[in-house]
Amino acid sequence: MTDTTTNAPADRARTTELGPVGRFLKATEIDTRMLGMVGALLLIWVGLQVISSLRLGVNPFEFDSRTFLTARNLWNLSVQASAVAIMATGMVLVIVMRNIDLSVGSAEGLIGMVMGFAQVHFLVKAVGLELGNPWIWALALAIGIALGLMIGALQGFVIAYMEVPAFIVTLGGLLIWRGAAWWVTSGQTIAPLDATFQLMGGGPQGAIGATWSWIVGLVACLAVVFLLLRGRQQRKRFKFPLRPVWAEALLGAVTCGVILGAIWIANSYPWPIGIVRRYAEANGITIPEGGLFIAHGIAIPVLIAVAVGIVMTFVTNRTRFGRYVFAIGGNPEAANLAGINTRWITMKVFMIMGVLAAISAAVSSARLNSATNSLGTLDELLVIAAAVIGGTSLAGGSGTVAGAMLGALLMQSLQSGMVLLNIDTPLQNIVVGLVLVVAVWLDTLYRKRV
Structure with a gap:
């Protein structure tokens, strides 16, 4: 049996009409949107390297330790992007189903505060575990994941079964969970966290x-x-x-x-x-x-993000649940008529989002070695932007986990580069907002062409 399974003359004719680039893309089956994202990421990296070098008065190709393209900066960039990338994998499913989750940053902050409180106060003082006990980090993480699951289930139930729009439910969640995070410790920072728990945040020992x-x-x-x-x-x-x-x-x-x-x-x-x-x-x-x-x-947080990405890619591409999610996003009425339990699927998607917010909370608080009330502030913007920039359509029905993770890296590259260039925070927010608007505009143009 030969490798070629089809030799239709019409296909050969269409292939000969393509240029060299078109024939290459057709042969390799590379996603042009993904290729464009990689090109944009490389362009951003090169631009930040040149700008940071010019500010320091050094040669951009000498890779001075203070410029952007250094091993230290890229390593830190990967660690910083991990938390956003983890949540972006879940946001893909949410947006594919034509919903939105504005509460992920606040949920991350509440869960991080609860996990910190469990380590420093509850498990040591109430339960009686000694400091350094190997069960502390595991129990704290389990508490955080359980809380994230409950938050996602609650919001998903209200959205799916009570038929309240996701925008309103998660907007309320943004305010509720942020306020609840303050009430856990009256706004006080909790530190230091368990030594083993800290390994999930990176650092010399967390690699x-x-x-x-x-x-x-x-x-x-x-x-x-x-x-x-x-x-x-x-x-x-x-x-x-x-x-x-x-x-x-x-x-x-x-x-x-x-x-x-x-x-x-x-x-x-x-x-x-x-x-x-x-x-x-x-x-x-x-x-x-x-x-x-x-x-x-x-770094361990990078390994966690990669593992989450692999699992979520398998879920979206290789399971019945994943196929149902895309079917609902493509045509909710047809999916419902086909016998898909759209309400239960919607609730499960938000439950997954809650669990991923808990994992991100663990990574972020471990990296800071503290649980603060400001943890996760504006992360919902970065997560949504990462998913949209990664090719997830706000119209629903299309999106990839790999694209969202690449989008998270792109967004974090912009932020890290602006911090390196000493750009004020308000201007950083302006840039992130503009990037999000441009990404949605490009998605609209792409869908019109398709």
């Missing part, structure tokens, strides 16, 4: 090191090759058109190159000198004359 990072990267590359081969076998089995072998090889090589490149960047960022010195003293290590280089490796 897996160089060796394990390379192992993770190699396993990821093997998984990419396996998925490409598996996909090709499935296409043969069901007699679908196959991509050319060169296209499969190119996709695998580029994907693995990006993965290994990211690992190399993560391993290029060393521990701070002070932490290295304390580590060497505690372990009886003699620091050589040139200094001791200990790489951070991949």
Whole structure:
């Protein structure tokens, strides 16, 4: 059996009418919107690198430690984008169903405050666990996830079964959960958090090191090759058109190159000198004359975000629930007539969103080593913007988890770059707002063309 399953003359005629770029995109089946996002991200990175270099009076290609494109800044960028990326994966489902969730930032703040209170006060003083007990972080995380699930279930029930518009319900939730976060501790900051819990926030201890990072990267590359081969076998089995072998090889090589490149960047960022010195003293290590280089490796919050992205991609693409979500978003009336329990599906989507808000709250509070009343403020804007920029249509029915995560990275790149350039916070908000409006406008133009 040959690899080619269809040789229709009409298809060949249409292919010859395409230019070189069109033939390349057709052969590789690359999503042009995703390709445009990658190009926009690279353009932003290069622009921020040039601007930050010019402000410092250095050569943009020398990659000074104070400019944008450095291992340190990119590592921190990945950690900062993790919390938004986690929630953006759930926001995709919400928007695909033609709903919106304006309460995710406030829910994140309330859940973070409750988890902090559980660690510092409830589990230690009321339950009687000793500080450093390995159950503290696990119980606090379980409490946070349970609270997120209840928040999502409550809002989803009101939206689905009481038929109150999602905009109104979640707008009320934005105010209610933010106020409730203040009442947990009367607005006081809770710190420090459990040492094990802090690992979910990154930092020198919250990373897996160089060796394990390379192992993770190699396993990821093997998984990419396996998925490409598996996909090709499935296409043969069901007699679908196959991509050319060169296209499969190119996709695998580029994907693995990006993965290994990211690992190399993560391993290029060393521990701070002070932490290295304390580590060497505690372990009886003699620091050589040139200094001791200990790489951070991949941060744990990044691994959490990637794991959430993989799970959510599987849910949206490979499960009946995911197909129902897109069917409801495409045509709610037809989905209802087809026998889909649209109300229960809607409620489950908001429950998932609540759980993801809890995971983001854990990552954000662990990174700050504190639970504050301001945690998650305006994150709803970033999450919605990330999903929309990533290709999720506000008209419903279309969107991808990978696009939303890439959108989160793009939004965080803008914010980090503006902080690096010492741009005032009000102007940062103006830029984020403009980016969101432009993204929706571009989505409208794209849908008209399609």
